[in-house]
Amino acid sequence: MPTILGQNQYGKAENRVVKITRDGDTHHIKDLNVSVALSGDLDDVHYNGSNANCLPTDTTKNTCFAFAKEYGIESAEQYGIHLARHFVDSQPSIHRARIRIEEYSWERIGGSDGNSKFIGADEVKHSFVRKGQETRVAQITYDGENFEVLSGLKDLTVMNSTNSEFWGYIKDKYTTLQEDYDRILATSLSTWWRHNWTNDEQRMPSWERSYEQAKKHILHAFVETYSLSLQQTLYQMGSRVINNRSEIDEIRFSAPNKHHFRQDLSAFGLDNEAKDGAVYYAADRPYGLIEATILRDGVEPKIPVDMTNL
Numbered sequence: 001m002p003t004i005l006g007q008n009q010y011g012k013a014e015n016r017v018v019k020i021t022r023d024g025d026t027h028h029i030k031d032l033n034v035s036v037a038l039s040g041d042l043d044d045v046h047y048n049g050s051n052a053n054c055l056p057t058d059t060t061k062n063t064c065f066a067f068a069k070e071y072g073i074e075s076a077e078q079y080g081i082h083l084a085r086h087f088v089d090s091q092p093s094i095h096r097a098r099i100r101i102e103e104y105s106w107e108r109i110g111g112s113d114g115n116s117k118f119i120g121a122d123e124v125k126h127s128f129v130r131k132g133q134e135t136r137v138a139q140i141t142y143d144g145e146n147f148e149v150l151s152g153l154k155d156l157t158v159m160n161s162t163n164s165e166f167w168g169y170i171k172d173k174y175t176t177l178q179e180d181y182d183r184i185l186a187t188s189l190s191t192w193w194r195h196n197w198t199n200d201e202q203r204m205p206s207w208e209r210s211y212e213q214a215k216k217h218i219l220h221a222f223v224e225t226y227s228l229s230l231q232q233t234l235y236q237m238g239s240r241v242i243n244n245r246s247e248i249d250e251i252r253f254s255a256p257n258k259h260h261f262r263q264d265l266s267a268f269g270l271d272n273e274a275k276d277g278a279v280y281y282a283a284d285r286p287y288g289l290i291e292a293t294i295l296r297d298g299v300e301p302k303i304p305v306d307m308t309n310l
């Protein structure tokens, strides 16, 4: 049976483009998932394997990142219009471009131009929390005598767009990672903490206040720690909770390192230095997974090691 080619389109889907803009010490984020679909005079590509009219999907990806750096991202619409026009107007074989964009929203963790609901009204310039609240979790166990109350949260996604470095690590023959003196630190926190209350009705903590305060201290430490590793940041967050909340004796974190790699744009004559506000590629996997328990000194650890992955 003879066949003919019907509707067809192609392009790179789900380019995770993160643009940081630096306005002095105050940073702004645009975090997009950009999918390109091109169509046009592409019959020969399908019928004969001639790629003469084919703009590679790899090029469409590079263009997404390069445009973010060269022209910035004022809005998803403005950026999408610019890209769509570019593909059609610069390539005779491309007659139609569809750019689909999802935008992920981030809120400043505190500060005058953002909101102060997370940690108070201090000026916070480069620390953000992904919009959409975390999930609060609790587990209560009772053996007829004593209770064990664990509280926690999952999916609290936070980002520092500066004040994070990673260097001085082991280098062996498989090491390719470059030392970084100004990187993005982003993670989606899962954490459980254990209350030392066991059964005294008179001395039961206010669970609501305890939760709010623990979360506040975690965010505070995230904002204030100049980080040399995610491990160090976790320790600071845990210590701050234990030191400020006498009802909590132990806290365990599971923290995926949500890598943001600076895109190499040198082939297009573009510098992409962190200090100027860079464009990053947000990788979803693999990811570093950093886990740690922080305890009040002298206390036995009781939170199961794999609890935070549930």
Ligand SMILES: O=c1[nH]c(=O)c2[nH]c(=O)[nH]c2[nH]1
Binding pocket: 166, 177, 228, 229, 230, 231, 257, 288
């Ligand atoms: O904060 C980090 N801790 C690591 O252990 C690690 N390993 C790595 O490749 N990057 C990072 N970042």
